[in-house]
Amino acid sequence: MKIRVVAVHKGRRGMALLFAVSSAFVAAGMVTLMLGIALSSNRTAEVESGEKQSAFLASGALESAKKTVQQSIANWATIPETGTLTIDGHEANYWVRPTGFSRTVLDPSGIQTQETGYEIRATATVGNVPSQAFRVLNSLATPLFQFAVFYDGDLEIQPGPSMSIFGRVHTNQNLYLGSGATLRLNTNYVHAVGSIYRNRKDAPSLSEGTVLIREWVTNPWNLSEPANYYTMWSKSQMTSKGIPSVGGFDSNFTSGWDVNSNGVYTDNGDMLPFGPGCLEYWNQPNGYGSGSGTTVQTGEHQLSEAVVPQIESISMFDQVDGGDYAWDATSRSYLPVTPGTGTHKQGYYHDNADLKILVNSTGTTFKVYNGAGTDITSSVGSAVSLGTIYDARQANGGSGVTKVVNINVAALQASGKYPPNGLIYAAHYGAGTGTNAKGVRLTNGGLLPAKLTVASEDPVYIQGDFNVGSSTVTQKGAAVIADSVNLLSNSWNNSKTSSSGLPTASNTTYNVAIIAGNQDTAVNRYNGGLENLPRFHENWTGKNCTIKGAMVNTWNSVHGTGAWVYGGNRYQAPNRIWSYNTAFNSVANLPPFTPMAVSARDVVTW
Numbered sequence: 001m002k003i004r005v006v007a008v009h010k011g012r013r014g015m016a017l018l019f020a021v022s023s024a025f026v027a028a029g030m031v032t033l034m035l036g037i038a039l040s041s042n043r044t045a046e047v048e049s050g051e052k053q054s055a056f057l058a059s060g061a062l063e064s065a066k067k068t069v070q071q072s073i074a075n076w077a078t079i080p081e082t083g084t085l086t087i088d089g090h091e092a093n094y095w096v097r098p099t100g101f102s103r104t105v106l107d108p109s110g111i112q113t114q115e116t117g118y119e120i121r122a123t124a125t126v127g128n129v130p131s132q133a134f135r136v137l138n139s140l141a142t143p144l145f146q147f148a149v150f151y152d153g154d155l156e157i158q159p160g161p162s163m164s165i166f167g168r169v170h171t172n173q174n175l176y177l178g179s180g181a182t183l184r185l186n187t188n189y190v191h192a193v194g195s196i197y198r199n200r201k202d203a204p205s206l207s208e209g210t211v212l213i214r215e216w217v218t219n220p221w222n223l224s225e226p227a228n229y230y231t232m233w234s235k236s237q238m239t240s241k242g243i244p245s246v247g248g249f250d251s252n253f254t255s256g257w258d259v260n261s262n263g264v265y266t267d268n269g270d271m272l273p274f275g276p277g278c279l280e281y282w283n284q285p286n287g288y289g290s291g292s293g294t295t296v297q298t299g300e301h302q303l304s305e306a307v308v309p310q311i312e313s314i315s316m317f318d319q320v321d322g323g324d325y326a327w328d329a330t331s332r333s334y335l336p337v338t339p340g341t342g343t344h345k346q347g348y349y350h351d352n353a354d355l356k357i358l359v360n361s362t363g364t365t366f367k368v369y370n371g372a373g374t375d376i377t378s379s380v381g382s383a384v385s386l387g388t389i390y391d392a393r394q395a396n397g398g399s400g401v402t403k404v405v406n407i408n409v410a411a412l413q414a415s416g417k418y419p420p421n422g423l424i425y426a427a428h429y430g431a432g433t434g435t436n437a438k439g440v441r442l443t444n445g446g447l448l449p450a451k452l453t454v455a456s457e458d459p460v461y462i463q464g465d466f467n468v469g470s471s472t473v474t475q476k477g478a479a480v481i482a483d484s485v486n487l488l489s490n491s492w493n494n495s496k497t498s499s500s501g502l503p504t505a506s507n508t509t510y511n512v513a514i515i516a517g518n519q520d521t522a523v524n525r526y527n528g529g530l531e532n533l534p535r536f537h538e539n540w541t542g543k544n545c546t547i548k549g550a551m552v553n554t555w556n557s558v559h560g561t562g563a564w565v566y567g568g569n570r571y572q573a574p575n576r577i578w579s580y581n582t583a584f585n586s587v588a589n590l591p592p593f594t595p596m597a598v599s600a601r602d603v604v605t606w
Contacts, residue, residue, distance in 0.1 A: 049126075049127065051129050051131065053090070053126040053127070053129075054090075054124045054125055054126040054127075054129050054130060054131035055124075055131040055133070057085070057087055057090055057091075057092040057124035057126065057131070058092055058122045058123060058124040058131045058132060058133040059122075059133050060085055060087060060092060061083075061085045061092035061093065061094040061122035061123075061124065061133070062094065062120055062122050062133050062134075062135045062605065064083065064085040064094065065083060065094040065096055065120045065122065066120065066135070066137055066600050066602075067307070068080065068083055068096070069096060069118055069120075069137070069139055069600065070139060070305075070307035070598045070599070070600050071307050071598075073116075073139055073141055073307075073596065073598045074141075074307045074308055074309050074595070074596055074597070074598040075309050075310060075313065075348070076309075076313075076348055079096055079118075080096065081095060081096055081097065082094065082095050082096075083096075090124065090126055091124070092122055092123065092124035093122065093123055093124075094120055094121065094122040094123075095120070095121045095122075096118055096119070096120050097118065097119055098116065098117065098118055098119075099117035099118060099119050099136060100117065101115075101116065101117030101138070102114070102115065102116045102117065103115050105140075108218045108219045108291075109188070109218075109219045109220060109221050109222075109585065110221070110582075110585030110586065111142065111146050111168070111585060112142070112143070112146070112585075112586075112587050113140050113141065113142045114140075114141045114142075114596075115138050115139070115140055115141075116138065116139050116141070117136065117137070117138050117139075117603070118136070118137055118138075118139065119134070119135070119136050120134065120135045120136075120137065121133075121134050122134075133605070133606075134605070134606050135602060135603075135604070135605040135606075136602075136603040136604050136605075137600050137601060137602050137603055138600065138601050138603060139598055139599075139600050140306075140598065140599045140600065140601060141596040141597070141598045142306070142596060142597050142598075142599075143584070143587065143590055143594045143595075143596060143597075144308065144515070144550070144552050144554075144594060144595050144596060144597050145479065145513040145549070145550040145552070145581075145584050145590055145591065145594050146168070146550075146584055146585065146590075147167065147168045147169070147170050147550060147552070147580075147597070148165055148166060148167025148168055148169060148187065148550060148551065148579075148580035149165060149167070149168075149169045149170070149530060149550070149551045149552075150168075150169075150170050150171075150306075150308070150550070150551075150552045150553075150554075150597060151170070151171040151172065151173070151530075151552075151553045151554075152171075152172050152173075152308050152553065152554040152555070153171070153172070153173050153520070153553070153556075154171065154173045154174045154175075154176065154194075154201060154520075154521070155169070155171035155173070155174070155175050155176070155192070155530060155553075156175075156176040156200070156201055156521060156526075156527070156529040156530065157175075157176070157177055157178070157179075157183060157529055157530045157531065158176065158177075158178045158179065158180075158200055158208075158526070158529045158531070159179055159180065159181075159183060159529070159531040159576065160179075160180035160181070160573065161180065161181055161573070161575065161576070162179070162181040162182040162183070162184075163179065163182075163183055163184070163531065163576055163578075164183075164184040164185075164186060165183075165184070165185050165186065165187070165578070165580075166186045166187065166220075166579045166580050167186075167187055167550075167579070167580025168187055168188075168189035168191075168580075169185060169187060169189065169190045169191070170189070170191045170192075170306065170597070171191070171192050171193065171194070172193045172194075172305045172306060172308075173192070173193065173194040174192060174194040174195050174196070174197060174201075175190070175192035175194075175195075175196045175197070176196075176197045176199065176200060176201045177196065177197070177198055177211045177232060178198065178199060178200055178206070178207065178208045178209055178211065178234070179208065179209030179210065179211060180208060180209055181209055181210070182209060182210045182211075182212065183209065183210070183211045183212070184212045184229070185211075185212070185213045185214060186214050186220060186227070187213075187214060187220055187295065188214065188216045188217055188218075188219075188220045188293065188295050189295065190213055190282075190295055190296045190297075191296075191297050191298075191303055192297075192298045192299070192303070193298075193299050193303045193304065193305050193306075194298065194299050195250070195251035195252075195298055195299065195300075196232075196250050196251050196274075196296070196298055197247060197250045197251060197252065198211065198232055198233070198234055198235070198247050198248030198249060198250040199235070199247035199248065199250070200526070201521045201526075202521045202522065202523060202524055202525060202526045203523075203524065204247060205247075207234040207235035207236065207247045207248045208234060209234065210231065210234070210237075211231065211232040211234070212229040212230070212231055212232075213229060213230060213232055213282060213295055213296060214227060214228065214229050214282075214295060215228040215229065215230055215281075215282055215283065215284065215285050215295060216282060216283055216284050216292075216293040216294050216295045217284065217285070217288065217290070218290045218291045218293075221582055221585075225290075226285045226288065228285045230281045230282055232248065232249055232250070232296075233245075233248050233249040234248045235247050235248045241269070242269070243257045243271055244257075249271070249274060249277070250274055251274050251275075251298060251300070252274075253271075253273060253274045253277075254273050254274065254275075255273060256270070256271055256272050256273035256276075256277070257269075257270055257271040258270055274300075275298070275300040275301070278294060278296040278297060278298070278301065279294050279301070282294050282295040282296040283295075304599050304600065304601075305599065306597040306598060306599040307597070307598045307599070308552075308554045308595065308596075308597050308598075309348070309554065309595045310555070311517070311554075311555035311558070312347055312348075313347055313348040313349060313595070314347060314348075314349055314455050314456060314457045314481055314482065314483070315347035315350070315457050316334075316346070316347060316350050316358070316425075316427045316429070316457055317334045317344040317345065317346060317347065317350070318344060318345055318346070318347045319343060319344050320343070320344060320345050321343075322340045322341070322342070323340075323342035323343055323344045323345040324336060324337065324339045324340070324342050324344075324345055324346075325337060325342045325343070325344045325345060325346070326341075326342040326343050326344065327343065327344070332360070332361045332429060332430065333358075333360070333361075333429055347457070349423065349425050349453075349455035349481065349593065350425045350427075350455075352421070352423055352593060353371065353419065353421075353423040353424055353425035353455070354370060354371035354419035354420050354421045354422075354423055354424075355368065355369075355370065355371070355412075355417060355418075355419040355423070355424045355425070356368070356369040356370075356371075356424075356425045356426075357384055357405060357407065357424070357425070357426035357427075357440075358426075358427065358428075358429065359386070359405050359426075359427070359428040359429065359438070360428075360429055361428070361429040361430035363386065363403035363428060363438055364386070366384065366386065366405055368380050368384055368417075370417075371419070371420070371421065376417060379415060379416075379417055380412065380415050380417050381411065381415055382408065382411050383407065383408050383411035383412040383414070383415050383417070384405065384406065384407055384408075384412075385405070385406045385408075386403070386404070386405055386406070387403075387404050387405075387406050387441070387494075388401040388402060388403055388404060389401060389402050389404050389439070389441065389461060389494060390402070390494075390496045390497050390498065391435070391437075391439075391459075391486070391537065391562070392496075392498065392537065392568070392569045392570050392571075393535060393537075393560075393562035393563070393564070393565070393570055394433075394434055394435055394437055394459075394560065394561075394562040395434065395435050395498065395562070396434070396562060396563075397498070397565070397568060397569055397570070398498055399497070399498040399499075400434070400435035400498075401435060402435050402437055402438060402439055402459075403428070403438045403439070404438065404439040404440060404441045404461065405426055405428070405439075405440055405441070406441045406443060407424070407426060407440065407441070407442050407443070407454070408443050408444050409442060409443070409444050409445035409448065409452075410444040410445070410446075410447065411444065413449050418449055418450065419452075421592060422450055422451040422452050422453060422591070422592035422593075423452075423453050423455065423592050423593055424452070424453070424454045424455070425454075425455050425456065426440045426454065426455075426456050426458070427440070427456045427457045427458050428458055431457065431458050431559045432559065433558075433559055433561045434561070434562070437458065437459055437483075437559040437560055437561075438458055438459075438559070439456075439458045439459040439460065439461055439486075439560075440454070440456045440458050440459070440460045440461070440482070441460075441461040441462075441463060442454060442460065442461070442462050442463065442466070442480070443463045443464065444464070445462070445464070445465075445466040445467060446464065446465040446466065446467070446468050446470075447467075447468075447469065447470060447473045448467050448473075448475075448476040448478060449473075449476075450476060451476045451477045451478065451591055451592050452467075452476065452478045452479075452591070452592070453478070453479045453480075453481065453591045453592045453593050453594075454479070454480050454481070454482075455480075455481040455482065455593075456481075456482045456483065457482075457483055457558070457559070458482065458483055458559055459482060459483050459484040459485075459486060459557075459559060459560040460480050460482040460483075460484070460485050460486065461486040461487075461488055462480060462485065462486070462487055462488065462510060462512070463488040463492055464488065464489070464490045464492070464508060465490060465508055465509050465510070466478070466509070466510045466511065466512055467510070467511040467512055468509050468511060469511075475511050475583075477513075477583070477584070477589050477590050477591040477592070478511065478512045478513070478549075478591050479512060479513040479514070479515070479549075479591035479592075479594065480512055480513075480514055480515075480516075481514075481515040481595075482515070482516060482517075483516075483517050483557050483558055483559045483560050484516050484517050484518070484535060484557045484559075484560030485514050485516040485533070485534050485535065486534070486535040486536075486537065487508070487510060487534045487535065487536060487545065488537060488538070489505035489506050489507075489508040489538055489540070489543070489545075490506045490507070490508045491503065491504060491505055491506040491538070492505075492537075492538065496537065496538075498569060501569065502538055502539040502569060502571065502572060503538050503539065504538065504539050504543075505536075505538035505539060505540040505543045505545075505574065506543060507543050507544040507546070508543075508544075508545060508546070509546040509547075509548075510534075510545075510546070510547050510548075510549070511547075511548045511549060511581065512547070512549045513549040513550040513552070513581070513584070513591055513594075514533070514534060514547075514549060514550070514551055514552065515552040515553070515554060515595075516533055516534065516552070516553060516557075517553065517555045517556050517557030517558070517560065518533060518553050518556065518557060519556060519557060519561065519563065519564070520556065525563070526564060527564055528564035530551060530553075531573075531576060532564055533551055533553055534547070534551075535560075535571075536570075536571035536572075536573070536574065537570070537571055538571060538572075539571070539572040540571065540572055540573055540574030540575075541572045541573070541574075542575070543574050543575065544574060544575045544577050545574035545575065545576055545577065545578075546577040546578075547576075547577070547578045547579070548578075548579050548580075548581045549580070549581045549584075550580060550581065550584065551578070
């Protein structure tokens, strides 16, 4: 700064002017200095902000890559080597490569998990400030049918009569437990990635019945292990003990109960908060010397989601860019086109099936193909036919029937066209909802010549004893994977109508793993819960419905959308004698094309 000083008067006035000018010079210098400091501080703040944002973005890219690894494995897809995450217009890139680590982990009860290592590197730049993040993780892939019960969404178990579940129970969201009598969970694994509630989801004020959960032991299938149960108290049971609660001993019980307010929750009458209580009350029994663990865990205990296949796996055709098929409006079907030029591809189960049964959009004709795509319709004879069924749930209690394609399993074996790889895919073009849903009915499946999985994007009806075996035919690994699964007893004769009343069921056994869709519960509208995941259509009062296998719900029904209603011309509940098929503890006994539940464990992040 250049300043010129001119003296006009001598004496005090001149000195005052010189002082004023000098002060201005100093002030100007101070302003310049402060402005420089402010600009420097602003640049420093921008850099620090960029560092934080880019680091956050890179960290987010690691999580995105982790989920991509899980989804790819669960959906039988190749894990992409690179990917991009965008947040608020900023991009982060990641790279994934296998570490070479792989092993099969076998727990003492026989559950098998494939553990595989991956390294992830992520980079992001915000405000010209770059950041990098690294992680090594192990994917953990467990066959879905090694769970007695697995839900991707909320799992509700609220049976009226007493019910026992023997085997591992998992939900990726919340678990709601209750009973009209007694619900007993005989397992060392009850996991909810969300929370556990001791009440109904549709009516939170209802906390009913008795719920017993087994204390942890190394191998709950070993009959020599102790079988001690701790009660998950209902609201009324807590009240009888003088302990206030919102809905019983569950995830809402966060403060615990300290009778004498001494800060110790181990005195007589005390109760730990639910999170710590799970670790204490459902750990190994006193004096147990074979290991340690805890049966009940929630998201509070750092559980992570186990990713499962998407509903597109059961689609007849899945929309993709560059597929091998395209919709033909004239034939109302998907026709092959030059590979890479189409709009659709075959769904996973359709693509891999060695027997494919496709029904036209009006439900009047069908074609049967082998795994190579050859038309073998004329060779299956009476094994495949068309028919109808009255499904009161789909008809909302009114009239109207559902078109079905019938698969006579015994006749299929006799035709010599039983699928070599054990996978049948059957579905209708253009299946809708209500009585337009269309479906697949399995009959005469009591004796299976080999393992069998039946998959469909339609509702499936299993009629009569299924895979029960005989003195000369052993039970096989079997599964039905569908939009919804319906069980018809040995007495079903297809005479039911909207006005005929409920036909009487008879004792029937189904040795089969089930993956089925359902509907979400809303306030005052129950979806039927686990106890009605397999749907009923008869008066089962006093009759046994025996199921040995696994119960899995990983999607909402698209076609079988009829709401659950009890009684009327829908159904009356059976005696539910349901158990996990312990043969599934060995991978060699699993049904063909059993899907995986894929979780991931971070090894190290830096």
